Amino acid sequence: MNSSSPTLESNSTIAGNREMIDEARAVCRSASRGDLEPRIHAIPSDPAFADLALSINALLDTTDAFVREAGASLQAAADQRFYRKVVTRGMPGSFKRGSDIINQASNQLSRQEEILSTARQERLEICDELNRMVEESAQRIERVVKNIDEIMNGARVLALNATIEAARAGEAGRGFSVVASEVKKMSDHIAESMGGITIELQNFRAESQRVLDQIAAK
Amino acid sequence: MEQTLTLVQEQRKVQPTEVEHVFGLEEFIVSKTNLQGHITYANEVFCRVSGFTREELIGAPHVLVRHPSMPRCVFKLLWDTIQDGREIFAYIKNMCRNGDHYWVLAHVTPTFDRAGKTVGYHSNRRSPDRQAVQFFEKMYGLLLTIEETHTDRRAGLDASYQELLHILNNEGKSYDELVFSHTRI
């Protein structure tokens, strides 16, 4: 800000500003080791030395502000609190440019998180849809199996009646009695297969449920 | 110490004016305090904008720059947050030595030592967003009115703090989020 910096007075001496120089050395040394906390407190009355001390303090203040902001905003982005940006107000020059870049990265992260979360939502919806389709097909198959079961029961009763009628017809019904017992055997066989289909269907439901749950949990 | 106490008492008697001081978009007002909120460091911009000398600021409690139109519940939120080890952003109206004022967007953070213990606090204040100042001035006006309707200080603070939480709840935002949503950073 100070375009015209104070110049050394003719009576300015390093020795006369010893306290500030020593403090400045210690402060700069700490800062170079990563401790941005210390500041120069012994501000001398000599304008040029005072300006030196205040400039070192200002440099540390700006650096400290940038470090605090960069750390806090990146932590916030990692915690998905994307509103917490680097407040670039107050940041001069390179510090402002660095802050802008961090904010762009945070915006990018926020957009990617949004895309991911939309994709997650869509995956859940697809799983729900598949689940519903599996359930509906299974129920339709169950109804068909039940129909066939009923038809087979009817066929068994028919076969029994045919056997009785064939017995009554004596010798003439012998051939027919063979046919009737074949029909009964066949319907027993089909009923057994239907039982197998029901068990297969239960397994299929459980297995697809398990797979869809796994996809949804990802 | 006695000197700074009388300085605070003197400031309480200063009549606030309508004059506002502003500072640059590429400047910070910086202060550091000890755990009690007594100033241990103040930068040049702080001295220039507030009108206090460095000697007056160092050792003084931060209430020195308190403006009477600020509701106390904001400072309760500030202290609760930093004592919990978290950062806070807040719009604050401060009073200069001569009764003029300046608005800041303050960022207050705890300072930790290597062992992670809080050893003090730090505040960076930026030139505020004008639109945000309008918003928070109105909100603080309401909160201050609530505080002033109670003769008991404690009851006034409780009531305005409840109202502040109520406002935040209605907005569905934390105080920080509210600050960010009104600030073009």
Ligand SMILES: Cc1cc2nc3c(=O)[nH]c(=O)nc-3n(C[C@H](O)[C@H](O)[C@H](O)COP(=O)(O)O)c2cc1C
């Ligand atoms: C680091 C730090 C910075 C602070 N900055 C301000 C400030 O700029 N203005 C202010 O009025 N209070 C500030 N305070 C809060 C004061 O300590 C005090 O709580 C406030 O002035 C309200 O005082 P009251 O509760 O006695 O009314 C700050 C506190 C800390 C720790």
